[in-house]
Amino acid sequence: MFLSRSPLNRVARINGFSAQIRTVSDKPSTRTSRARRVTLEDFAREPKKKKKIGSRFETHPDSPEDKTHLPPRDKWRQIFAWVPVNDRVSLSNPETxxxxxxxxxPKGNTDRVIIEAFPGPGQLTRSLLALPKERIKKLIVLEQEPKYLDYLRPLAALDSRLKIIPFTALEWDTFDRVEEQGLLDDVETFPWDGGVHPNLQFISHLPITVYGEQLIAQILRLIPNRNWLFKFGRVKMNFLLSDYIWQRLTASPENALMRCKLSVMATATADFQTKMYDELQPYAEHFHPILVKKATDKLSNRRIGVPFQAVEITPLEKQVINPDKLDTWDYCIRRLYVRKATPLQQCIEDLGPGAQSLIPKLSATIDPKTIIRDITVDQWASLIQEFDAWPFAPTDLGINDAKLDNYGGRGILNRY
Structure with a gap:
């Protein structure tokens, strides 16, 4: 039977199709609509977000009007809470x-000229100024954070001994500014073999980031050639630093976990002493910032809450490193420490093609089977002496491999 081609039948068929289309269109669509492109006009129409209370440049409502006195410790987290200084640990307990x-x-010191780096809002600065005046002749603080400066500048108005340099100690130009302002003109140069400098002293809270470690690495590197403050003599340095950094600085060859390039350079250049440890525990009772979460006692990280201690670092009178060979020390230690768990005889070729020929000459002082992290400072001195005398030693001792260039703080810290 054939369907009729009459106009009435065509109309019926069209109506039937229309009904089907309406039925389908009534169902919810599963297609995802294309997101409208955001334009600059949309940003212009949006209301501006209010600054978070306590942001870097905004005064917190709990801040005291008289900033010669610091706020209560329980307010520090709110008043000084902003990202740029979360890695800046500083003393907050006035008694500590x-x-x-x-x-x-200590008692017996007189006419000290002290450079204090990373003072924070100045709890330790206030305690130093409160010592008998004959002990400290001048206190030069290096601090760039605006909110911390708010609590330091009023002190300078009350005590002429305090000099403020509003720049970070992570840039060597900051120390140039200290000298350009004549703040060290009255510091005498003291003979290297005449003992520790009786007047000049460096004090610092050390940031817990890699930049803090790089800073102390570069400071130690400046000792053999007597640059920086060491041009005045053997200047004593005091640090408040994390136990993690301290373990890396002082690790012996037996400490396989913490022994590193920094340990070698530190042992070769300076004497290290812990001055206060138990008195600074637990962390939360003495330092800012305080963790909301439970503090950790693990040493293998740079997190806030790792135990801190007060230490003293004094340049050695007799330096193992010849100032003229400092680049050679850098080159050899960096190259070989890439494979620090490998025996010397298997990785000495990393110093250059043909370096295996040095093994017979080194055998008198170093067992070729000694792994790199177990080599002592005296053995490093022998190795570097033989490498320097080697006719085929590379003439370009620069290290361009980014994986190797993580010691010494190149870039923001690099100067000497």
Whole structure:
């Protein structure tokens, strides 16, 4: 039977199709609509977000009007809470700060010229200024954070001994500014073999980031050639630093976990002493910032809450490193420490093609089977002496491999 081609039948068929289309269109669509492109006009129409209370440049409502005095410790987290200084640990307990100041500048010291780096809002600074005035002749603080400066500048108005350099100690130009302002003109140069400098002293809270470690690495590197403050003599340095950094600085060859390039350079250039440890525990009772979460006692990280201690670092009178060979030391230690768990005889070729020929000459002082991290400072001195005398030693001792260039703080810190 054939369907009729009459106009009425065509109309019926069209109506039937229309009904089907309406039925389908009534169902919810599963297609995802294309997102409208955001334009600059949309941003212009949006209301501006209010600054978070306590941001870097905004005064917190709990801040005291008289900033010669610091706010209560329980307010520090709100008043000084902003990202740029979350890695900046500083003393917050005034009684602890008094004890540390007495430890760093004890009775018997006179006319000290002290450079204090990373003072934070100045709890330790206040304690240093509170010592008997004959002990400290001048206190030069290096601080760039605006909110911390708010609590330091009023002190300078009250005590002429305090000099503020509003720049970070992570840039060597900051120390140039200290000298350009004549703040060290009255510091005498003291003979290297005449003992520790009787007047000049460096004090610092050390940031817990890699930049803090790089800073102390570069400072130690400046000792053999007597640059920086060491041009005045053997200047004593006091640090408040994390136990993690301290273990890396002082690790012996037996400490396989913490022994590193920094340990070798530190042992070769300076003497290290812990001055206060138990008195600074637990962390939360003495330092800012305080963790909301439970503090950790693990040493293998740079997190806030790792135990801190007060230490003293003094340049050695007799330096193992010849200033003229400092680049050679850098080159050899960096190259070989890439494979620090490998025996010397298997990785000495990393110093250059043909370096295997040095093994017979080194055998008198170093067992070729000694793994790199077990080599002592005296053995490093022998290795570097033989490498320097080797006719085929590379003439370009620069290290361009980014994986190797993580020691010494190149870039923001690199100067000497």
């Amino acid at each position: 700060a008094n004890t540390v100041a007495e430890c760093f500048v």
